[in-house]
Structure formats: C-alpha cells, structure tokens
Amino acid sequence: MPKRRDILAIVLIVLPWTLLITVWHQSAITPLLAARKCKGHSSNSPCRGFYDDRHESRRDSRNAFTLKEPCTSENTKDIVEVVRTEYVYSRQPPWSDVLPTLHVITPTYSRPVQKAELTRLANTFLHVPNLHWILVEDSQRRTLLVTRLLQETGLNYTHLNVETPRNYKLRGDMRDPRIPRGTMQRNLALRWLRETFSPNNSNSQPGIVYFADDDNTYSLDLFEEMRSTRKVSVWPVAFVGGLRYESPKVNTLGKVYGWKTVFDPNRPFAIDMAGFAVNLRLILFKPQAYFKLRGVKGGYQESSLLRELVTLSDLEPKAANCTKVIYGWDSKWTDKRQAPGKQDQGEIYIYCNTTVKGVRQPYCLLQAVHSYVSIQA
Numbered sequence: 528m529p530k531r532r533d534i535l536a537i538v539l540i541v542l543p544w545t546l547l548i549t550v551w552h553q554s555a556i557t558p559l560l561a562a563r564k565c566k567g568h569s570s571n572s573p574c575r576g577f578y579d580d581r582h583e584s585r586r587d588s589r590n591a592f593t594l595k596e597p598c599t600s601e602n603t604k605d606i607v608e609v610v611r612t613e614y615v616y617s618r619q620p621p622w623s624d625v626l627p628t629l630h631v632i633t634p635t636y637s638r639p640v641q642k643a644e645l646t647r648l649a650n651t652f653l654h655v656p657n658l659h660w661i662l663v664e665d666s667q668r669r670t671l672l673v674t675r676l677l678q679e680t681g682l683n684y685t686h687l688n689v690e691t692p693r694n695y696k697l698r699g700d701m702r703d704p705r706i707p708r709g710t711m712q713r714n715l716a717l718r719w720l721r722e723t724f725s726p727n728n729s730n731s732q733p734g735i736v737y738f739a740d741d742d743n744t745y746s747l748d749l750f751e752e753m754r755s756t757r758k759v760s761v762w763p764v765a766f767v768g769g770l771r772y773e774s775p776k777v778n779t780l781g782k783v784y785g786w787k788t789v790f791d792p793n794r795p796f797a798i799d800m801a802g803f804a805v806n807l808r809l810i811l812f813k814p815q816a817y818f819k820l821r822g823v824k825g826g827y828q829e830s831s832l833l834r835e836l837v838t839l840s841d842l843e844p845k846a847a848n849c850t851k852v853i854y855g856w857d858s859k860w861t862d863k864r865q866a867p868g869k870q871d872q873g874e875i876y877i878y879c880n881t882t883v884k885g886v887r888q889p890y891c892l893l894q895a896v897h898s899y900v901s902i903q904a
C-alpha cells in the first residue's frame with residue numbers, strides 16, 4: 528500500500544518540525560509574558576525597577592545595548608533580556624560652575640574646506656569643559672551651513688557675522704600680508720563680549736578669551752594651560768613663522784624677555800594669534816583695545832591688540848615656562864593656493880619625504896603636534 532507509506536513518511540517528517548517550531552515559539556514569547564506579569568505588580572514590587580530602567584536606558588542613549596534582569600519573580604528569575612536602545616549622538620560638553628569659561632573666538636569664511644575645518648574644531652572643543660565658542664562668519668549673513676553645524680555640535684556657542692569690505696579682500700590668488708584676515712570678525716567678538724559682560728559685576732563667572740583660527744589644530748592640554756590666565760598668558764606655537772616652533776624667550780625668573788622668531792623678532796609682541804590668551808576682565812577694563820585694521824604691517828596684528836592690554840613683564844609663560852610646544856599646525860596644506868614647501872607670510876610648510884603624485888605629504892607632522900613635543904633648543 529504505497530499511499531499509506533507516503534502518509535507515514537510525511538507524518539514522520541512533519542511531526543519533528545512541528546514540535547521543534549512549537550518549542551522555539553514558546554521560548555520566544557516567554558520574556559514577553561514575564562514582562563506582562565510584572566506590569567500587573569504593585570509599585571513596590573521588584574518589577575517596577577525594570578520598567579523605570581527601560582526609560583532610563585532610553586534617556587541615556589549613549590548605551591547602545593543594556594543587559595537587564597527584568598524581575599526576580601519565580602517564573603522569570605533566570606531570564607536575562609537584552610534591551611536594545613536607540614543610539615543617538617548626544618554628547619554634551621562638560622560644564623562646571625567653578626571653572627572659568629573659555630571664550631574661543633573663531634573667524635571663518637566660506638570655502639570648500641570650511642565644513643571640514645569647523646568639524647575638526649568642534650570635535651576638539653567637545654572635550655573641553657566650560658567652552659563658549661564665538662564663531663564669526665565673514666559674510667553678509669549667517670549661513671545655513673554654519674548654523675546647522677553649530678546646532679548639531681551641542682556646544683555652547685554664539686554665532687555672529689560681519690563681512691570684510693571688498694577693498695580689504697584678497698585680489699585673485701595673491702596673499703598680501705597687509706590685508707587683515709579675520710580681523711573684523713575678531714573685533715566684532717570682542718565688542719560682543721564687552722556688550723554682554725560687565726566689568727563691574729564681580730558675580731559674573733570669570734572668563735578667558737582665546738583666538739582660535741579655523742585652520743589650526745589645537746591640543747587639549749592647551750585649554751587647561753590657558754584657564755589660569757590672570758592677564759595674558761603665552762606659550763610656544765609649532766610650525767609658524769618659518770620655524771619648527773616659535774616661542775617666547777623666558778628667563779630663569781620666569782619672565783618673558785624676548786621672542787624666538789625668525790620673522791621680525793623686534794615686534795613688541797612677536798607672537799602668533801594662537802600663542803596667547805587674555806583674561807576677560809582685562810578685555811572689559813580696556814574697552815579701547817581692538818585689533819587694528821588699518822596701517823598695520825604684516826605680523827603686527829597681535830601686537831596691535833596686546834600693546835593696549837599689557838607690557839612684556841606682565842606676560843605669564845605657560846607650558847612649563849614655554850619649554851613645551853602644546854599647540855601646533857596651521858593646516859594650510861588644504862589650501863589649493865599654497866604650493867607645498869612655499870614660504871608665505873612668514874609661514875613655512877614643512878613636509879615629510881613621502882611623495883604622492885609629486886606632492887610631498889604633510890601627514891607625519893600632524894602626529895607630532897598632537898602630543899607634547901619637548902624643545903631641544
């Protein structure tokens with residue numbers, strides 16, 4: 528009877544599968560049943576924590592997965608449930624009521640690499656407690672690109688704009704050192720600080736002002752060094768002014784007496800924009816101090832502000848009395864106008880020996896400035 532044999536064969540095949548699927552299905556729904564049972568419990572039952580924790584873990588969305596023991600009732604005590612929570616990037620920069628605020632002023636202008644530069648800066652600033660970023664666009668109006676970028680960073684920021692008049696702008700590809708770059712933007716930020724904070728309000732949180740151009744790379748140590756600035760603090764800066772680093776010269780008493788620079792060391796303050804920070808109170812008490820826009824020789828921008836604020840003997844050397852380079856890198860190599868190795872406006876571009884399509888690559892230098900680089904004079 529072939530028909531009976533066929534039926535038997537089918538039953539023998541189907542039956543184990545049915546059993547298998549039933550067992551599998553059972554084990555899949557058990558945690559749900561356990562959870563439902565818990566829901567019915569009173570508020571002081573151990574199950575309550577499970578539901579609360581679920582909300583907690585959703586709020587703390589940095590944990591992508593959380594292991595939970597749902598409850599300890601008899602039926603479910605050996606069930607461990609994996610609660611999958613949504614991953615949302617919600618990095619809040621740390622804030623303290625006792626630390627001085629770092630007001631970091633950045634002029635910026637539209638170009639192909641702008642978003643990349645600002646992203647790198649924002650990623651650095653997110654590691655710094657009490658940082659307030661004053662980003663000033665060189666434009667007629669605040670752009671959507673920068674507005675969105677700032678909103679998405681989660682940083683504390685103020686977004687301003689002022690356009691540099693055409694007659695101050697570069698002509699073609701020429702880089703004229705007498706044409707100020709970012710000066711009007713930095714001055715607007717200084718004005719904003721003076722209009723926002725009062726010098727006589729002793730209750731206001733102390734602050735430090737720092738000028739961080741958007742094409743530089745900043746080491747995290749730098750921000751902690753500048754936080755204790757009483758008037759004006761200074762430190763060495765890597766890869767500027769035609770040198771591996773530029774530095775204030777400091778005597779055994781810890782006083783600045785000159786400048787280790789190639790480009791015009793006789794400047795009153797022969798220092799790069801990235802090499803100093805100013806206490807906010809000093810900015811507020813000297814309302815006439817701005818960067819000069821007209822009649823300033825190349826390299827004298829920094830001096831035009833600093834000479835209004837302090838004398839040489841007031842300077843506070845940081846970074847172990849200026850023996851460590853804690854900041855560096857002007858990433859102009861991204862700028863198409865710059866031929867590699869070409870010296871320009873006192874800045875030299877030091878490249879490694881690796882060559883890609885005839886262009887020497889600067890990547891190994893980036894490594895060097897990320898950590899402390901000891902100076903061997």
Ligand code: UDP
Pocket residue numbers: 633634635636664665691696708709710712739740741742857872
């Ligand atoms: N900058 C600006 N408008 C310009 C050129 C530059 O706002 O027309 C900004 C730029 O984004 C940077 C700062 O000013 O934050 C200094 O510019 P750059 O690095 O080109 O000049 P340098 O380092 O040679 O002084």
Ligand code: MN
Pocket residue numbers: 740742743857
């Ligand atoms: Mn620059």
